[in-house]
Amino acid sequence: MNIAVLIKQTPDTAELPKISVEEARSGELRATMVLNPWDEFAVEEAIDLSYRFGCKTTAVSMGRAGETDALKHALAMGVENALLVDEEVAGGGDEWAAADALAAAVTRVGEEGDVELVLTGKMSVDGNSGVIYAGVACKLGWDLLVNVTRIVDIADGKLIAEQAFEGGQETVEVPMPVVISVAKEINEPRYPSFMGIRKASRAAIPVLGSADIHVAASSTARWTDLEKPEVEQVQVRIIEGDSVEEKAARLADVLMAEKVI
Amino acid sequence: MTILVWIEQNDGQAVSNCWELLAKARALGQELDTEVAALLIGSDVEEAAQQAFAYGAGRVLAATDSSLARFRLQPFVEIAEQAVERTGAVAFLANASIRGGVLAATVACRQNAGIAASATDLWVEDGKLVAARVIYSGNIRARIQFESHLAVASVRPRSFPMPEASERTGTVETLDATLNEDDIRQKITDFRAAEAGEISLTDAHIIVSGGRGVAADPQKGFELVGELAQTLGAALGASRAAVDAGYIPYKHQVGQTGKTVKPDLYVACGISGAIQHLAGMGNSKIIVAVNKDPNAPIFERAKYGIVDDLFTTVPALTAEFSKRLK
Ligand SMILES: Cc1cc2nc3c(=O)[nH]c(=O)nc-3n(C[C@H](O)[C@H](O)[C@H](O)COP(=O)(O)OP(=O)(O)OC[C@H]3O[C@@H](n4cnc5c(N)ncnc54)[C@H](O)[C@@H]3O)c2cc1C
Numbered sequence: 001m002n003i004a005v006l007i008k009q010t011p012d013t014a015e016l017p018k019i020s021v022e023e024a025r026s027g028e029l030r031a032t033m034v035l036n037p038w039d040e041f042a043v044e045e046a047i048d049l050s051y052r053f054g055c056k057t058t059a060v061s062m063g064r065a066g067e068t069d070a071l072k073h074a075l076a077m078g079v080e081n082a083l084l085v086d087e088e089v090a091g092g093g094d095e096w097a098a099a100d101a102l103a104a105a106v107t108r109v110g111e112e113g114d115v116e117l118v119l120t121g122k123m124s125v126d127g128n129s130g131v132i133y134a135g136v137a138c139k140l141g142w143d144l145l146v147n148v149t150r151i152v153d154i155a156d157g158k159l160i161a162e163q164a165f166e167g168g169q170e171t172v173e174v175p176m177p178v179v180i181s182v183a184k185e186i187n188e189p190r191y192p193s194f195m196g197i198r199k200a201s202r203a204a205i206p207v208l209g210s211a212d213i214h215v216a217a218s219s220t221a222r223w224t225d226l227e228k229p230e231v232e233q234v235q236v237r238i239i240e241g242d243s244v245e246e247k248a249a250r251l252a253d254v255l256m257a258e259k260v261i
Numbered sequence: 262m263t264i265l266v267w268i269e270q271n272d273g274q275a276v277s278n279c280w281e282l283l284a285k286a287r288a289l290g291q292e293l294d295t296e297v298a299a300l301l302i303g304s305d306v307e308e309a310a311q312q313a314f315a316y317g318a319g320r321v322l323a324a325t326d327s328s329l330a331r332f333r334l335q336p337f338v339e340i341a342e343q344a345v346e347r348t349g350a351v352a353f354l355a356n357a358s359i360r361g362g363v364l365a366a367t368v369a370c371r372q373n374a375g376i377a378a379s380a381t382d383l384w385v386e387d388g389k390l391v392a393a394r395v396i397y398s399g400n401i402r403a404r405i406q407f408e409s410h411l412a413v414a415s416v417r418p419r420s421f422p423m424p425e426a427s428e429r430t431g432t433v434e435t436l437d438a439t440l441n442e443d444d445i446r447q448k449i450t451d452f453r454a455a456e457a458g459e460i461s462l463t464d465a466h467i468i469v470s471g472g473r474g475v476a477a478d479p480q481k482g483f484e485l486v487g488e489l490a491q492t493l494g495a496a497l498g499a500s501r502a503a504v505d506a507g508y509i510p511y512k513h514q515v516g517q518t519g520k521t522v523k524p525d526l527y528v529a530c531g532i533s534g535a536i537q538h539l540a541g542m543g544n545s546k547i548i549v550a551v552n553k554d555p556n557a558p559i560f561e562r563a564k565y566g567i568v569d570d571l572f573t574t575v576p577a578l579t580a581e582f583s584k585r586l587k
């Protein structure tokens with residue numbers, strides 16, 4: 001059993017507020033690009049499972065040519081192989097074209113030994129959709145578990161996991177192959193080791209392009225009219241008073257008047 | 262032509278955010294001249310099905326079977342697609358909960374339909390449904406134009422006002438559960454409900470949150486913040502710094518890598534207002550900050566502020582509100 005972990009290279013979250021409409025429209029971002037923070041948990045889980053169950057791990061990322069920093073980060077953390085999918089494969093299409101390309105890439109990884117588990121993050125900090133894993137599961141025709149907080153066991157072609165949702169937690173058993181999107185609670189991602197970073201910096205990362213993968217064009221929705229949400233300019237009113245009791249009473253007055261209490 | 266709305270439920274109790282969505286669908290349906298149908302999937306949904314009529318559904322479809330007692334993607338998708346077909350739906354809407362999000366995405370992918378995930382608004386333009394959503398973690402807003410026959414959206418909780426229920430009732434149409442338990446690949450072997458009485462962050466009208474400002478005595482600090490939350494009937498939130506320091510479990514975290522919330526009132530106690538925190542709560546209607554540093558960035562977003570020690574201010578607020586809310 002081998003594992004593919006899907007990772008995206010995304011802007012450093014501290015720089016997200018600086019992203020302009022122009023940059024978002026063209027995709028030419030000036031921001032520092034890093035491994036999508038949610039995907040660190042998926043990478044960590046892949047590494048952990050490789051120790052637990054002796055499986056091979058491959059990180060797969062779709063991005064622009066040469067966008068390999070996130071993949072190198074995954075390699076430095078301890079993933080065995082990396083694979084870049086040139087985003088031209090998805091032909092500027094929608095989420096389903098992207099999912100199709102990633103699914104196809106997963107089956108290519110499989111040519112060297114079957115992938116039976118795809119791990120993904122919970123969402124990308126740029127796309128924010130949390131739909132790519134649903135698309136990948138759908139295109140592969142595999143089952144999908146989301147918001148998984150623990151992989152309990154893998155045995156007899158079945159995977160047992162715990163997943164959380166708003167109303168509680170459940171333990172679920174599912175036959176392999178399966179796509180799993182992991183929650184933050186699942187682990188504590190490690191920092192890349194010095195040796196790992198050195199090794200990753202020298203790694204040659206294979207690239208799959210449109211000559212290798214064919215994806216049907218899909219554009220079921222278009223994103224238009226991009227804009228910066230107007231942040232309401234609020235002038236803070238500092239509640240003054242001689243004691244905390246007085247301040248508390250005055251704050252209570254204004255909040256009752258606002259009718260939010 | 263129909264707008265189909267999935268009503269999420271747990272043990273027969275509908276998730277109330279779905280009524281916000283159903284009422285919005287009804288308004289959209291009037292503009293588009295299409296009917297609005299609610300879809301219930303579960304083992305005991307009769308009461309929630311009648312509520313759907315009361316909250317504005319023109320038609321209610323329900324699939325009821327013991328195999329549907331808990332959400333599992335495979336049978337739920339199958340039934341949702343059956344309902345899309347039966348009603349000739351032009352739109353399929355779900356609340357953007359964990360399950361609603363994955364159900365909407367999977368239905369959309371299988372139907373080759375466009376999706377607006379975690380949409381923040383829906384409206385009609387030139388006789389067609391359009392959605393808004395944010396990308397780059399709330400820093401860019403986009404209009405989503407559907408190019409497919411079916412439009413699918415998962416909609417963030419509290420995007421629309423909660424409607425009043427009417428006295429309307431109706432006859433529920435039955436959908437068949439097409440899968441036997443043996444055909445369903447996923448088996449749920451254990452289930453633990455969340456603690457009863459705990460108010461969920463995404464539903465809350467009021468949230469009181471604590472941050473690293475409690476560091477001098479974290480246990481006491483969160484006890485005080487918790488008491489204020491309880492007095493206000495609020496959900497309890499936290500910054501990542503508080504979660505990382507182990508003061509409070511992760512499920513309370515608000516922000517970029519925590520929950521996105523939109524309460525009427527957000528009270529930030531000892532939280533500096535880092536952009537990653539603002540990404541999760543910046544859209545709250547009214548933000549109140551209690552912070553002893555008058556230059557804390559949170560005051561650039563807050564409408565009201567108290568510059569003082571939270572260890573004395575928070576209990577004073579609790580005392581004041583318990584007097585007034587008696
Ligand atoms: C990838 C990434 C994702 C992140 N995701 C999140 C996220 O989801 N949510 C999140 O919150 N953060 C997130 N962060 C972290 C964020 O950058 C901040 O570090 C964090 O929000 C700070 O938490 P804080 O405001 O509690 O602590 P601090 O920034 O340390 O602020 C503490 C505040 O308390 C005040 N204070 C101290 N003592 C008192 C007192 N006695 N009375 C009153 N006030 C007092 C101080 O003046 C200060 O303003 C993320 C960071 C990264 C890099």
Ligand SMILES: Nc1ncnc2c1ncn2[C@@H]1O[C@H](COP(=O)(O)O)[C@@H](O)[C@H]1O
Nearest residue numbers: 007062120121123124127129130131132
């Ligand atoms: N371009 C990509 N390359 C690899 N994985 C991706 C890509 N986009 C999304 N993913 C995966 O899908 C998850 C959800 O992303 P999204 O649907 O964009 O929020 C991410 O956490 C990644 O694991």
